[in-house]
Amino acid sequence: MTNMAPNPQATSSDPAVLSIETRNFGSIEVRSDQIINLEPGLLGFTQFHRYVIIEHHQEAPFLWLQCLDKADLAFVVIDPRFLLPDYHPGPLAQILRDMAGEGPEEIKVLVILTIPPGKPQDMTANLMGPVVINLKTRQGRQVIVDDPNYSHKHQVMPI
């Protein structure tokens, strides 16, 4: 997480700071250089593009991908290397090369978690739809991995 932008909650009088209402975090302040633009947007939510990454402070590798254009739209995401150290779906490699440009170290891959209400042990990770973000340009997109080795409902916790 060393290259992650600091959490957006810090108060600032900088005019470039936006105050955004969210469902989970109340009003948060986001600097313009923390905003990630997903183009195209996530499938099912393609009309929303601006997101911010918020760390979840509980000594666990979960992050929030909070939409800035819809207060109640937020996804829990995780670096897939925490789940599968060898997560290397074929189609992703080419896309990473295309998106990386000059600095491959700036690319962040995250997968979205689905947590059934009241059944956290049944949470699954969508390994078919990783979100790839270039942290330098802050541009990202959901890449669709059509590879039978990777499920859209990958069981995270041992059954």
Place this chain on the structure above:
Amino acid sequence: MLILTRKSGEGLFIGDDIRITILEIRGKQIRLGIEAPPSVIVLREEIYRRIQEENLQAAGTRDIDVTEIAQLWRQK
């Protein structure tokens, strides 16, 4: 729904920058060529629906759910 009839080798445009070409018709299968800008999502319908449905389910996550999975994670 707009319905058009095309032969193999013919095509159609959707707007200025999306071009669909009928490449081959063989029995019940048709091969399509699709040229579209990178901002346009092009997927087989079943894949599109699977990812869209998963995103819709994931969007319902509440803060309490994350607190719980964080606890589970630390116990792992």
